[in-house]
Amino acid sequence: MxxxxxxxxxxxxxxxxxxxxxxxxxxxxxxxxxxxxxxxxxxxxxxxxxxxxxxxxxxxxxxxxxxxxxxxxxxxxxxxxxxxxxxxxxxxxxxxxxxxxxxxxxxxxxxxxxxxxPACQRDFARRMAARAAAAGIGLRMGFETEWVVARTPEGGGPHPTDPHTPLDYPCAGPAYGMTRIVELSDYLRDITEALTVQGIEVLQLHPEYSPGQFEVSTAAADPVRAADDVVLVRETLRAVSARHGLRASFAPSVVAGQVGNGCHLHLSLHRDGHSLHRTPDAALGLAPDAAAFLGGILAALPALLAIGCPSPASYLRLQPSQWAGVYQCWGVENREAALRLITGAPDDPDGGNAEIKTFDAAANPYLAVGAVIAAGLHGIETGTPLPDPVSGDPGALGVRERSRRGIVRLPATLTDATDHLEKSAALRDAMGEVLHGAVLAVRRAEEAQFAGSEADEIAAATRWRW
CATH class of the missing domain: 3.10.20.70 (Glutamine synthetase, N-terminal domain)
Structure with missing residues (x-):
């Protein structure tokens, strides 16, 4: 060898x-x-x-x-x-x-x-970043990681997976409430300290919507490093939780019917050191290549869901009017749009970026960044237009109004998303037959495993897998 x-x-x-x-x-x-x-x-x-x-x-x-x-x-x-x-x-x-x-x-x-x-996902991410660089596009990416923390059972045994067993949350404060930080201040301090010591820059750390749920945002990096970083972040959160007698779940759906865990992907584009989100006289500051790149991502989202939302549990999370981005649309600072444009402060030359709301932590992050880059580059190559932005909640518009505006529901099942990935020539060519075929095989096997399962059974079975 x-x-x-x-x-x-x-x-x-x-x-x-x-x-x-x-x-x-x-x-x-x-x-x-x-x-x-x-x-x-x-x-x-x-x-x-x-x-x-x-x-x-x-x-x-x-x-x-x-x-x-x-x-x-x-x-x-x-x-x-x-x-x-x-x-x-x-x-x-x-x-x-x-x-x-x-x-x-x-x-x-x-x-x-x-x-x-040929099926190395990290190499795939590296190849796509290199392909973007060859086209003169520099990329910075970063993940927001959401997780739910629960107490481990008395004696530290395995956590029950019975869907009817309630989780024992270590904090009872309201969503986004300071109470949760007070109740878990030592735990959250240790998270920040551990990540900082390990060279991960923490941007934000705060309680989220669901019981026991938190989110940490970390600094952007080149695509491969960003994927490395989010792996390290998750395992650090898991380890700090264990040292506090707690257990962390990154699963898309921890409890069926509750808001689940996302892992939103942020990205910004640059050329020759200049942001393509800050182009003077361009609509919303987007340079033509940036608009086409985002147009490519938006057009590919039905197939990208099989990459970024890879479990049947992912589709328990993807529900309308829960800020998960279940409609194929984009918007300016719109947290219900699948693709959110963040314009940033006027005096921040690097503040603009885009956020993919749909992805969750069941995704392989190397596959996620690689597939998103491939879709964006395909958008530039084909001149994919970025349609008009959507404001407000698309789910509140009604079927006729969504149809009039061309706003469609993204796949509501893993089967549907996998069908789109199977038909995507652009993603198949970027991934290669070996990697593309392996991903399809795993998605079909996950579908078969949970065929006929109830939502609470799916959530309970996958709760501690990620």
Whole structure:
């Protein structure tokens, strides 16, 4: 098998010595599968040099794992044969503030000969970012992470998954209320401290709408780093919660019928260091390429839902008039639009960005950023127009008025969204047959698993998967 360059081996040895001096004894090397689950191989710190040189063995079958650990198959992947190598990304190795003695690193995946694995989602995100750069488009992206926190059962045993068992929330304050921060001030302080120590810049941290729900927003970065960051954010929230005797759920629907957890994706476009959201004399400040990029995303949203909303539980969350963005429209500062344009303060040259409201944390973030970039670039290539913006709640307009304005409901089921992804030539070409086929196989398997299930059964079964 091809090994890494000598410089990387030297870098890995120096890194191991540094981590060892800090008391780090193990490194969790993660990748995110097509069901959005963080999978891991851990190595002792002393072995990071070997891992960086020769990789860590893993089976390609993980690309067709479902969220409940069942295994399906695609035309290219499945079964017990084959081997891949996980290479830890050395410049992202991070000592974990809430897990003493541990560090974390994302992985790139290669075959035995050192060729990038065609289903590596992180490589897909990197390729799409490079494609944008070749077109003169720079991108900054960032995620808002929502989660629900509940007490673990007496004795620390497994949390009940019976849909009729109420969750034991550690705070009882109102939505967005200061009471929740008072009740959980130590917990929230430890979250901010852990993320800061790990190099993640926290922009906002606040209570959200549902019982026990919070949201953290972190600083934007290049697309691949943004996806790395949100993985680190989730696992940090999980670890801090455990240290406080709590359990964090990032599931799209924690309790059926309640507002669920989103993971909104923000993006901004730049060319030669200048924001394409701040073009003088352009409508709403959007340069033509920015408008076409957003037009491409909006047009592709039915297919993108199979990427960003990948679970049957996602569609329990996607309900009208709950700020989830269930209609295929965009709006200026409109939190009911699937695509929200944020104009930013007039004196902030970099303040403009767009937000995709529909996505949730069951999504593989590398797939999400890669697919969004692919859709946006397709919009530029084809000159996809951005229709008129929508103000107010599209759900309150009525069927006839929505029809008159050309506002349609986005897919209401994973089956419908997956059908759109299967038919999307632009996303299939960007992802490649191997990755595209694996994602479709996992989505179809998730559909089959929950066929005929009631909403509360779906929510209970997936509550602690993410």
């Amino acid at each position: 091809a090994s890494r360059p000598a410089e990387q081996r030297v870098e890995a040895r120096q890194l191991a010595a540094h981590l060892d001096a800090e008391g780090v004894r193990n490194i969790a090397v993660t990748w995110i599968d097509n069901a959005g689950i963080a999978r891991v191989k851990a190595v002792p710190t002393a072995r990071i040099g070997n891992a960086a040189e020769r990789g860590i063995g893993m089976s390609p079958v993980f690309d067709v794992f479902t969220s409940d650990d069942a295994i399906t198959e695609s035309p290219h992947l499945g079964g017990p044969d084959g081997d891949l190598r996980l290479f830890p990304v050395l410049d992202r190795v991070t000592a974990l503030a809430a897990q003493p003695g541990w560090a974390w690193a994302p992985a790139d995946r290669y075959d035995q000969l050192g060729t990038p694995h």
